[in-house]
Amino acid sequence: MLPDQLRQHLQKVISEAEYPREKAIEVMYEIQKHFGYMSDAAMQEAARLLTMAPVELEELATFYDFIFREPVGKYVIQICDSAMCWLDGYESILEHLCARLNIRLGETTSDGLFTLLPACCIGYCDRSPAMLINRRVYGRLTAEKIDRILDRLRSLAESVQTDQATMS
Amino acid sequence: MSVQVLFQNRRPDRIATLDEYRRSGGYTALSGILRDKSRRDVIQRVTEANLLGRGGAGFPAGKKWSLVAEDAPFPRYIVVNSDEMEPGTFKDRVLIHTDPHTIIEGIIITGYAVSAQKAFVFVRPSYETSAVILEQEVEAARQAGYLGKHILGSDFSFEIVVHRSGGRYICGEGTAILNAIMGKRPNPMKPPPYPTVKGLWGQPTVVNNIETLAFVPHIIRNGADWFKNLAATENGAGTKLYCISGKVRQPGCIELPIGTRLSEIIQDHCGGMLDGSQFKACLPGGASTRYLTPEHYDVPMDFDSLKAIGHRLGTAAIMVFDHKTCLVGVTLNLIQFFSRESCGWCTPCREGLPYIQDLLWRIENGEGREEYIPRLETMAKHMWNAYCALAPGAASPVESLLTFFEDEVREHISQRKCPFR
Amino acid sequence: MPRLTIDDIEIEVPHGTKVIDAAERLGIMIPRFCYHRGLGSVGACRMCAVKFLQGPFKGLQMSCMIDAQDGMVISTTDAEALDFRRHVIEWLMLNHPHDCPVCDEGGHCLLQDMTVSGGHGMRRFSGEKRTYRDQYLGELVQHEMNRCIHCYRCVRFYREFAGYRDLGALQIAQKVYFGRLADGPLESPFAGNLVDLCPTGVYTDKPARFRARRWDLERGPSLCIHCSLGCNTVAGARYREVLRQEARLNEEVNGYFICDLGRYGFAYAGHPERPRSPRIGSQAVGWQEAVAVACDRLARLGPRSIACLSSARASVETLGTLKYLSKRVGSDHFVCFYDAAVKFKMGEIVSKLDGRTAVSLRDIEKADLLIGVGADPINAAPMLALAMRQAQRAGAKVVMMDPRPLFLPCDFEHLSVSPELFDVCLSALVKSTFDRERVGKHGEAAVTLYDRMLSCDPLDASVQARLEPLIAVVEGCRRPIIICGSDIAPASSVSFAADVALLMGEVKDQSGVFYVLPGANAYGAALFDAANGSSFESVVQEIEDGAIKALIVAESDPFRYVADRDRLQRALNKLELLLVLDYLPSETVRKAHIFLPTRAIFETRSSFINQEGRLQVAEKIHSPGTPIWQVSNKGHPPRLYGTGICGGEPRAAWRVLQQIAHTLVHSQNEISENDPWPVIGGECAVLARHHQHNGPLHGLRIIPQTSTAAFFDGDLDLQPKQPMDGHLTLLPVVSTFATEELASYSEIIQRVIGSPCAYLHSDDAERCGLLDCDRIRIAVDDGFLEIDLTVSDKMARGFLILPRHSRFEWQKLHCFAQGLPVEKIGNCTP
Numbered sequence A: 001m002l003p004d005q006l007r008q009h010l011q012k013v014i015s016e017a018e019y020p021r022e023k024a025i026e027v028m029y030e031i032q033k034h035f036g037y038m039s040d041a042a043m044q045e046a047a048r049l050l051t052m053a054p055v056e057l058e059e060l061a062t063f064y065d066f067i068f069r070e071p072v073g074k075y076v077i078q079i080c081d082s083a084m085c086w087l088d089g090y091e092s093i094l095e096h097l098c099a100r101l102n103i104r105l106g107e108t109t110s111d112g113l114f115t116l117l118p119a120c121c122i123g124y125c126d127r128s129p130a131m132l133i134n135r136r137v138y139g140r141l142t143a144e145k146i147d148r149i150l151d152r153l154r155s156l157a158e159s160v161q162t163d164q165a166t167m168s
Numbered sequence B: 001m002s003v004q005v006l007f008q009n010r011r012p013d014r015i016a017t018l019d020e021y022r023r024s025g026g027y028t029a030l031s032g033i034l035r036d037k038s039r040r041d042v043i044q045r046v047t048e049a050n051l052l053g054r055g056g057a058g059f060p061a062g063k064k065w066s067l068v069a070e071d072a073p074f075p076r077y078i079v080v081n082s083d084e085m086e087p088g089t090f091k092d093r094v095l096i097h098t099d100p101h102t103i104i105e106g107i108i109i110t111g112y113a114v115s116a117q118k119a120f121v122f123v124r125p126s127y128e129t130s131a132v133i134l135e136q137e138v139e140a141a142r143q144a145g146y147l148g149k150h151i152l153g154s155d156f157s158f159e160i161v162v163h164r165s166g167g168r169y170i171c172g173e174g175t176a177i178l179n180a181i182m183g184k185r186p187n188p189m190k191p192p193p194y195p196t197v198k199g200l201w202g203q204p205t206v207v208n209n210i211e212t213l214a215f216v217p218h219i220i221r222n223g224a225d226w227f228k229n230l231a232a233t234e235n236g237a238g239t240k241l242y243c244i245s246g247k248v249r250q251p252g253c254i255e256l257p258i259g260t261r262l263s264e265i266i267q268d269h270c271g272g273m274l275d276g277s278q279f280k281a282c283l284p285g286g287a288s289t290r291y292l293t294p295e296h297y298d299v300p301m302d303f304d305s306l307k308a309i310g311h312r313l314g315t316a317a318i319m320v321f322d323h324k325t326c327l328v329g330v331t332l333n334l335i336q337f338f339s340r341e342s343c344g345w346c347t348p349c350r351e352g353l354p355y356i357q358d359l360l361w362r363i364e365n366g367e368g369r370e371e372y373i374p375r376l377e378t379m380a381k382h383m384w385n386a387y388c389a390l391a392p393g394a395a396s397p398v399e400s401l402l403t404f405f406e407d408e409v410r411e412h413i414s415q416r417k418c419p420f421r
Numbered sequence C: 001m002p003r004l005t006i007d008d009i010e011i012e013v014p015h016g017t018k019v020i021d022a023a024e025r026l027g028i029m030i031p032r033f034c035y036h037r038g039l040g041s042v043g044a045c046r047m048c049a050v051k052f053l054q055g056p057f058k059g060l061q062m063s064c065m066i067d068a069q070d071g072m073v074i075s076t077t078d079a080e081a082l083d084f085r086r087h088v089i090e091w092l093m094l095n096h097p098h099d100c101p102v103c104d105e106g107g108h109c110l111l112q113d114m115t116v117s118g119g120h121g122m123r124r125f126s127g128e129k130r131t132y133r134d135q136y137l138g139e140l141v142q143h144e145m146n147r148c149i150h151c152y153r154c155v156r157f158y159r160e161f162a163g164y165r166d167l168g169a170l171q172i173a174q175k176v177y178f179g180r181l182a183d184g185p186l187e188s189p190f191a192g193n194l195v196d197l198c199p200t201g202v203y204t205d206k207p208a209r210f211r212a213r214r215w216d217l218e219r220g221p222s223l224c225i226h227c228s229l230g231c232n233t234v235a236g237a238r239y240r241e242v243l244r245q246e247a248r249l250n251e252e253v254n255g256y257f258i259c260d261l262g263r264y265g266f267a268y269a270g271h272p273e274r275p276r277s278p279r280i281g282s283q284a285v286g287w288q289e290a291v292a293v294a295c296d297r298l299a300r301l302g303p304r305s306i307a308c309l310s311s312a313r314a315s316v317e318t319l320g321t322l323k324y325l326s327k328r329v330g331s332d333h334f335v336c337f338y339d340a341a342v343k344f345k346m347g348e349i350v351s352k353l354d355g356r357t358a359v360s361l362r363d364i365e366k367a368d369l370l371i372g373v374g375a376d377p378i379n380a381a382p383m384l385a386l387a388m389r390q391a392q393r394a395g396a397k398v399v400m401m402d403p404r405p406l407f408l409p410c411d412f413e414h415l416s417v418s419p420e421l422f423d424v425c426l427s428a429l430v431k432s433t434f435d436r437e438r439v440g441k442h443g444e445a446a447v448t449l450y451d452r453m454l455s456c457d458p459l460d461a462s463v464q465a466r467l468e469p470l471i472a473v474v475e476g477c478r479r480p481i482i483i484c485g486s487d488i489a490p491a492s493s494v495s496f497a498a499d500v501a502l503l504m505g506e507v508k509d510q511s512g513v514f515y516v517l518p519g520a521n522a523y524g525a526a527l528f529d530a531a532n533g534s535s536f537e538s539v540v541q542e543i544e545d546g547a548i549k550a551l552i553v554a555e556s557d558p559f560r561y562v563a564d565r566d567r568l569q570r571a572l573n574k575l576e577l578l579l580v581l582d583y584l585p586s587e588t589v590r591k592a593h594i595f596l597p598t599r600a601i602f603e604t605r606s607s608f609i610n611q612e613g614r615l616q617v618a619e620k621i622h623s624p625g626t627p628i629w630q631v632s633n634k635g636h637p638p639r640l641y642g643t644g645i646c647g648g649e650p651r652a653a654w655r656v657l658q659q660i661a662h663t664l665v666h667s668q669n670e671i672s673e674n675d676p677w678p679v680i681g682g683e684c685a686v687l688a689r690h691h692q693h694n695g696p697l698h699g700l701r702i703i704p705q706t707s708t709a710a711f712f713d714g715d716l717d718l719q720p721k722q723p724m725d726g727h728l729t730l731l732p733v734v735s736t737f738a739t740e741e742l743a744s745y746s747e748i749i750q751r752v753i754g755s756p757c758a759y760l761h762s763d764d765a766e767r768c769g770l771l772d773c774d775r776i777r778i779a780v781d782d783g784f785l786e787i788d789l790t791v792s793d794k795m796a797r798g799f800l801i802l803p804r805h806s807r808f809e810w811q812k813l814h815c816f817a818q819g820l821p822v823e824k825i826g827n828c829t830p
């Protein structure tokens, strides 16, 4: 099910390691870059490339925070809920995000753009409250700042879509 | 400003380039040892410098390296721990974004010191930019001849690869990290065997924090005494990256002589407490340390001084709380972190932490009972019998909450609500 | 040996003993969940915490993680330790469902025991419980994840110990989940051990689920008789049938585990069609009448016109008394093997297994080199594969010579050669390890054999290249064991394997030969059948000739094994009397003129001798009788009343045989009626020595210390025949669940066996224009046989390998014994 180009890329990534398993996370990240998440079929194929039993890969996929075994939105928002962000207004930031996106924590917007997930301390305590969107950090969050970010991402997604529409 | 070692090339807006690092003396330590120092010389100097591990446990780096026996099998590996998922801690990130080559040179020298072939720099996913920086600069170092086959014409060959984590706190634990790299479930593994004897794929492996290794070139270049004299205290050695967050005016990561007093760090280097805030408590070294209180305000922030008063320096991530902060709430939040991040291997941690979390939640939300206090106390104490150090770390804020702020806990119970809300 | 003090009692234990085991030796059972002696310690559950007062460790420590050392002083009752352990129990109970009344683990649940003994009677935790979704894990094991206490025993066994890779630990923290990637049957034929290993009821015995409470079972020590290893079990019966079997610890044999065939194969004993009444023709009659008529008819026949047939699944008791009977009636024919070649090999094996050459499964685990000669452990003796894996985990090298596409749950070097090359390969492997002088110690014959080994021709280049590096391994090893099959391995190899083992013993620390035999009591059968020239083939011949007029068949079904069934059928039709004693609804039973129902292993005390010559006893578990659900139309309680037990007529075969013998020769009183052993001892001197007052001793090897049989008496087959052009050699072989006779009557096993399938080398397949997964059709005399094809390049060329399957009439292929012309194979893939 993997596109040839991606498969070849993965094979190259794996061949760089002494032991294929070493690249398990990286392979899953690469697949997620492409599909957003690890589908069952992707798990099977990744496991084969890594010479792992599928359940051995599942053991890792379900352990880690940044591997998604269910479909996620184009933008995965991971909002830090650990001590310093919590101290600095995590709750109201979360409330605002939920209201703006009209979803609850753990859900994806109906347009498939945003998924909202909790994250433990993301290491930006000096810029709390903070969140990651597709692993890029946004700190010192305020309601206005969040609005700006979401609007920008929305219009970005729209322009990509219209681009694609005009191209086809 | 005091002497800056790791941050001497710090720029407000960008990382230091390879050339900038070289201009400040970078890579001369490496070329020097390749010219005329044996691996034993390197270990000896680092041991003399009393460089203590910056990852939290404060284990002497030189001593750890010497545990890799002369006749230990090959290949040997270095694991550079930059997982940094301890809440409050972000020094590794700042360090990578400041002067990556001091890290890279440190790793190479460490590789030389234990005759390793390869280093894995283990980076957490929320530090993707750090991973990219490291990859770029490792490549730059390779281009410059500092990495690869026959480094600088010597017979020492060495590789550094950046290994991306899937993201879990336990991966930072010194043995779990090995499983993580090997593509296994990152459960910790109780020694023996020690990683220095049997680590990655059963081969000798040295695990060090990234900050620890970043000091190495400077120690080689300037000597052990120089390093020891950097400290603010008699027993300390070197400088330390402190990350301060919370209720201070200027949170951030700063390099100070190790052993700088807490009061001085907050007053002089962070602009003091926020307006209208009074210092109530801080966690001195990340989420798994014990609360310090106003009575400890002047404590020198180094390993020994904190140990002497029954506390731990940990990662030196100082999380500052003011008089308006509910420490039951903070502790509850920390325990929620720990119970979520428990690897699920041993019972106290996997089941006990959620229990403690439940009790704290009840107290914080007005459902607390008097009997919860002794129960919390006992359970926290029992966390010390868990398999690895995660659960004892988790117990630390709980235990110190009950030691220093029992009245506040009782107030929650008697008022049937959080007094701060 | 370290001396330490536990709870004020001193004890000395061997080096490497864990504190938890040292305490157990004193009778102090320290609580545990994750620790299991078979799996080792991992320190996960923290249940075994005790207080270390003096010695190299101090304070609360896990007793499963620390080796006993000199000077340790330990308290298991220290207040802090007690309090900690009490908390561990409380934590484990946070999420555990309170479904004990309907839990099949109830009554023997470790968590239940700990909860009670730890005094945790009241729930203090008021949070919510975690819930999981269960998975479908196949027909044998039921999943109930909510009961999990995360001791990790299941994955440790399944993956590390047994080497299968479809069960894992998923998720993290409190959500850790043990299961598969998706619903589906567990792939390991050892999966049933999860039922025994799980300290609570996450994995329970599915066929037995909800059928009995543990404390209501009639339980007792039994044996698995589905292969020659003789694994020890505990059988549990309720309402006149065995409901489940568990592994029973035997350090020398199966250790802590058994395979799924042994665990679930028992259902033949409760088969709904099991014949339970004596019968003359198709008429059910009483015992007295049946025996009287049988005796009467036998008496009318002259001596020499009676033949006796039993099998390798019959107990020592059955075999011994049948032998006794055969002598009493003056029979020339007492036969236990259907195939003369197998019988010959068995003779060799029994004569060459002695204190120097025989090894146990435990010895296999300790070996550092295992050389397989025509043995397929997973299919012929599954627990052997597990033992081999343990050896390999400890560093042993495994080399297998076999034409089959072998699978083993461990790494191994596979030399996929034809059986004719076994002698050559084995010679090439080992000859450089010996020198003539030391071989000379074993006499002239040994030297002759050694010279033959040296003279063997070089093998073809590809095999030679594979062998080359292995030769050095053989030279360097200290504890080699040869694992030798008895079906496809030629007689010369079977005999040679023991010779090599004996010679190895000269130059190595330890060595031996481990034979895989064709049946649970093949060794016993060979003991009785040994010095006896006749074979079943000759019996059939004499029936055809009219010399034999009566055949007494005790617990044997030639129809399953004999290739030419038509001939057998014709021969049996000629008989004046076919007297059959059995507990299976077999074809032979259906053809019996007089039938006498016998008891299955669970219904009478019986003994079996396993492949290393170890005599083991299975106790009676319950009295015979039709299982209640069968007579009550699944209702309960039954609505059928009568005197006596419905279906309770079967008698122990030895009693009936003894009775017939005594009736025929009128010598009732000379021998006890309640003990078969005087009779058995009379028939077999070796066994007579092992007979105690109450029957044989369980677990003793009956082999001689030094065999008087001639080693080195065989010749090596060093000139492999050229295969016939355009022909494939047919190789009917064993398959774990599908072949074994008893299991083919086990409804549970029938539910889990796959469909029949044949194997062909990819080169041969290409030659025949066949692809993997094709359905092939083989033309036989009276039509076609169809079977699915698996193409493999991990097998020998020139063979069509046919795992015998109860749903495939491989016997019909006997006409191709000399080779199957490839044009007889067609493709009928839809």
Ligand SMILES: Cc1cc2nc3c(=O)[nH]c(=O)nc-3n(C[C@H](O)[C@H](O)[C@H](O)COP(=O)(O)O)c2cc1C
Binding pocket: B052, B053, B054, B055, B056, B057, B058, B059, B061, B081, B082, B083, B084, B085, B086, B169, B170, B171, B172, B173, B174, B175, B207, B208, B209, B210, B212, B213, B388, B389, B390
């Ligand atoms: C749960 C847990 C998490 C840890 N996380 C980290 C980490 O992210 N980075 C780190 O350097 N050390 C971490 N440690 C400490 C390591 O176990 C180890 O002591 C350290 O990496 C050794 O390096 P050092 O001697 O240079 O400090 C952690 C320890 C525990 C118990």
Ligand code: SF4
Binding pocket: B170, B188, B341, B342, B343, B344, B345, B346, B347, B349, B350, B386, B387, B388, B389, B390, B391, B392
């Ligand atoms: S204390 Fe136990 S469960 Fe927790 S992280 Fe360590 S090993 Fe895992």
Ligand code: FES
Binding pocket: C031, C032, C033, C034, C035, C042, C043, C044, C045, C046, C047, C048, C049, C062, C063, C064, C065
């Ligand atoms: S039995 Fe020792 S920790 Fe589980």
